[in-house]
Amino acid sequence: MAKQYKSLHPIKYFRxxxxxxxxxxxxxxxxxxxxxxxxNSVSTAEGSAIxxxxxxxxxxxxxxxxxxxxxxxxTQGFLIPNLELPPLCSSKFKPGPPSDQAQVATKVIAxxxxxxxxxxxxxxxxxxxxxxxxxxxDLVCLDHDGSxxxxxxxxxxxxxxxxxxxxxxxxAELDSKxxxxxxxxxxxxxxxxxxxxxxxxxxxxxxxxxxxxxxxxCTGVVxxxxxxxxxCSVLKPGGSPITEEKLVDCIKQSMERAKLLGKLIDTATxxxxxxxxK
Amino acid sequence: xxxxxxxxxxxxxxxxxxxxxxDGSTIYSQGKSTVIAGVYxxxxxxxxxxxxxxxxxxxxxxxxSGLPGVGDRLYETIIRNICETALVSTLYPxxxxxxxxxxMQSGGELISCSVNAACLALLxxxxxxxxxxxxxxxxxxxxGYLIVDPTELQQEKAKxxxxxxxxxxxxxxxxxxxxxxxxxxxxxQALDLCKKxxxxxxxxxxxxxxxxYNKK
Numbered sequence: 001m002a003k004q005y006k007s008l009h010p011i012k013y014f015r016x017x018x019x020x021x022x023x024x025x026x027x028x029x030x031x032x033x034x035x036x037x038x039x040n041s042v043s044t045a046e047g048s049a050i051x052x053x054x055x056x057x058x059x060x061x062x063x064x065x066x067x068x069x070x071x072x073x074x075t076q077g078f079l080i081p082n083l084e085l086p087p088l089c090s091s092k093f094k095p096g097p098p099s100d101q102a103q104v105a106t107k108v109i110a111x112x113x114x115x116x117x118x119x120x121x122x123x124x125x126x127x128x129x130x131x132x133x134x135x136x137x138d139l140v141c142l143d144h145d146g147s148x149x150x151x152x153x154x155x156x157x158x159x160x161x162x163x164x165x166x167x168x169x170x171x172a173e174l175d176s177k178x179x180x181x182x183x184x185x186x187x188x189x190x191x192x193x194x195x196x197x198x199x200x201x202x203x204x205x206x207x208x209x210x211x212x213x214x215x216x217x218c219t220g221v222v223x224x225x226x227x228x229x230x231x232c233s234v235l236k237p238g239g240s241p242i243t244e245e246k247l248v249d250c251i252k253q254s255m256e257r258a259k260l261l262g263k264l265i266d267t268a269t270x271x272x273x274x275x276x277x278k
Numbered sequence: 279x280x281x282x283x284x285x286x287x288x289x290x291x292x293x294x295x296x297x298x299x300x301d302g303s304t305i306y307s308q309g310k311s312t313v314i315a316g317v318y319x320x321x322x323x324x325x326x327x328x329x330x331x332x333x334x335x336x337x338x339x340x341x342x343s344g345l346p347g348v349g350d351r352l353y354e355t356i357i358r359n360i361c362e363t364a365l366v367s368t369l370y371p372x373x374x375x376x377x378x379x380x381x382m383q384s385g386g387e388l389i390s391c392s393v394n395a396a397c398l399a400l401l402x403x404x405x406x407x408x409x410x411x412x413x414x415x416x417x418x419x420x421x422g423y424l425i426v427d428p429t430e431l432q433q434e435k436a437k438x439x440x441x442x443x444x445x446x447x448x449x450x451x452x453x454x455x456x457x458x459x460x461x462x463x464x465x466x467q468a469l470d471l472c473k474k475x476x477x478x479x480x481x482x483x484x485x486x487x488x489x490x491y492n493k494k
Contacts, residue, residue, distance in 0.1 A: 100351055107352045115457050203450070220359075222454075232459045237352075238359020238443075241450035244469060251462055 014217050018205055025211060032196075032209035032257060037154055037268040039162050046135075047163030047187070049268070051154035054211065055145035060137060060155035062163050066177065067134040069125060077124020077132035081109045083139040083152060090144035090212065108235065109139070109152055112225050116193040116232040119160070123188055127170045131177065135163070146211040147197040149223050154194065154261065161269040163187040193227040194261040196254035203240045208253060224251055226258035290394065290482055294402050294490055300378075302403025306395035309427055310385025315395035316378045317403040323374030333370030335362045335377065339392065342381045353389060357396055360443055360453050364397070366406040375405060386430035387415035389441045389455060394479055401487060410446040410483055413453075414475030415439065416468050418460055426471050440465070442472040446480050449473060 006013045006024075017024050027033070033054030042048035045061035069076055085093045085102040093099055098106075113119065124133040137159065139152050164184035170177050199210035199218035207214060215221060220239020225232045231251065236242075290308040297303040300316035307313075320333055327334050337358035339350045346354075361377055377399065379392045393413035400407060417428040417436035425432055433439055438458030445452050451469070460468075 100355065103348050103351045104355045107348045111352075111457065115459060117459065220363075227459060230459045230461055231456075231465060234454045234456050234465065236451065236454040237356045238361075238363055238453045240363060241445045241448075241452045243448075243450050244466075247451055247454070247469075248462070248466065251465070255462075 011217055014201075014214075018201065023207065023214065029205065029207050030253065033211075035154065035261065035264060037158050037264055039158050039268045039272040045159075046165065047159045047161070049155045049158035049162065051151045051158065053147050053151045053154070053209065055143050056141075056147055056151045056212075057143040058139055058141050058148070058151040058155045060139045060152075060159040062159050063136045063138070064163070064165055065134045065136065066126075066131060066168070069129060069132040071129075073121070074129040075125050076121035078134040079113060079119060079121065079124070079137060080134065081113065081137040081139065081156065082106055083109060083141065083148075085141050085144065085148075089141040092144070104237075105148060105152065108149060108223070108233075109156065112153065112193055112195070112233055116191060116225070116227045118157070118189055118191050118193055118227070120188070120190065126168050127172055130172055130175075131168070131170050133165060144212055146199075146213075146215045147209050150195050150197050150209070153225070154265065157189065157192045157194070158265050158268055160187065160189055161192070161265065162272060191227045192262055192265055193225050193232050194258045194265070195223050195225040195233075196250075196257050198222045198224075198250050198253075200240045200242055203242060204246075206242070206246060206250060208257075222247070222250055224254040226255055229255070290479070292395075292398055292486055294398075294486075300399070300403070302399045302401070302405070304395055304398040304402055305382075306391060306398055307383075308391045308394060309387055310383065310429060311388050311391040312382040313388075313392050313395045314380045314382055315392070315399035316380075317376065317396075317399045317405065318378075319375030319403065319405055320370040320373035321376060323372070327374065328372055331371055332367040333365070333373050333375050335365065335367065335375045337361065337377045337396075338379065340378070340380045342384065353392065356389065356453055356455060357392060360393060360411055361396055361400065363452055364407050364409060364411045364445070365400070366408055369406050384430070386428050386433045387441070389413065390415045393443055393453075398483065398486070401483070402490075408445075408447075410480060411443055411452055412446070412476040412479035412483070413441060413443040414472035414479065415441045416471050416475070418458070418464055418468065422464070424464070424468055424471055426475055438464070440468040440472065442469060442476070444473060444476040449476075 036052040047062040083106045167180040167183040200220040222236045292306040302317040339354045390413035417439040438460040441455040443453035
């Protein structure tokens with residue numbers, strides 16, 4: 001009976017649960033889903049990771065290529081994130097050029113990388129004006145079940161932590177490069193930003209870490225990105241208005257969760273590094 | 279363009295009805311940024327975008343040169359979501375409302391300028407709204423001081439910038455967009471400052487709408 005009720009009156013079904021301060025998947029409003037991170041999952045990439053937030057799955061692979069720096073920024077390399085939302089991950093997406101949602105999410109991720117100062121692009125420069133690394137961070141969503149930015153950031157930063165770049169001997173006069181694949185230096189990350197998403201229903205109910213179903217029924221989302229003990233983005237792209245107190249409450253909750261996620265990323269990368277050392 | 283002799287230059291300037299085809303249009307200038315906004319609606323909508331229970335809102339943000347890029351998509355999404363919240367879209371089922379924003383000059387706080395222009399254009403078009411919306415920008419400089427209505431140069435040098443959008447009925451936050459890193463206290467201070475800034479914008483809306491109808 002519950003199934004029919006759900007498909008006929010999805011919103012009412014949802015509200016009936018919320019009236020008892022519980023969500024359809026059995027979580028309380030302030031409970032987040034389990035997070036699983038696996039580092040170095042793709043052996044052909046310079047760095048990679050899979051992150052699962054509940055059922056949401058994102059895989060990230062980082063490829064490094066040699067390129068010439070831009071003339072405006074002769075001492076900087078590049079880090080280019082790209083999120084793909086293929087039709088496989090949800091019925092909302094169709095094949096073809098990147099959807100608006102994918103473009104917006106990609107831009108949000110690129111902004112977070114820039115805002116947090118987690119990488120120094122000058123570290124990627126090999127020879128001024130001549131040679132630099134270009135890191136392509138390709139994120140593919142395999143299963144879209146809400147809080148996609150959270151999962152993307154976890155996968156991206158775990159992958160970046162596992163990146164090691166081969167040593168390049170570059171002779172500027174002859175324009176000759178010599179790659180030493182055995183001599184790799186790990187890539188330096190200055191901090192690890194992590195995000196938490198909230199869904200808003202009826203301008204009053206706030207749910208941490210919403211599923212896709214909850215995101216669809218709700219009238220707005222807030223994504224808060226925390227780095228160390230500072231904020232690096234509070235993104236509320238429209239949707240239901242909320243009061244200041246609620247927003248500050250969200251920020252406090254995400255600060256709590258950020259500590260846990262930071263530790264989780266550390267543990268995941270530590271384990272893989274230990275395995276490599278063996 | 280209307281401008282009182284006693285208004286300071288930080289007050290916005292706007293003019294209605296410069297375009298004849300849209301249902302509502304405005305040229306809006308705030309600080310050193312100027313945009314032109316046009317609203318069409320309710321109009322026909324493509325079948326795949328049609329919603330049976332409410333109108334679908336579409337937003338286009340055109341930069342002053344070249345084609346819209348990935349960054350403009352983010353602006354579009356933010357402005358669309360804001361308009362969707364502000365409109366009573368359930369009154370226009372199976373139809374569409376189109377908000378087009380053309381950037382004319384960019385001199386900092388472009389998002390704020392676009393949101394405010396969109397709100398004025400919606401007001402001009404006469405589409406039903408739940409509340410008005412006003413955006414304000416402020417930025418945090420390297421010394422930790424907050425600057426309201428920053429110029430483009432101040433924004434570039436800033437440690438962080440904050441854009442907030444408020445609604446007029448209870449002053450709640452509709453949207454928030456930030457760049458750079460900052461502390462929670464700084465965020466709360468910025469929020470407070472922008473709220474005061476938005477109050478001025480609401481006052482300005484009242485003034486121009488009054489002016490518009492009293493003239494005729």
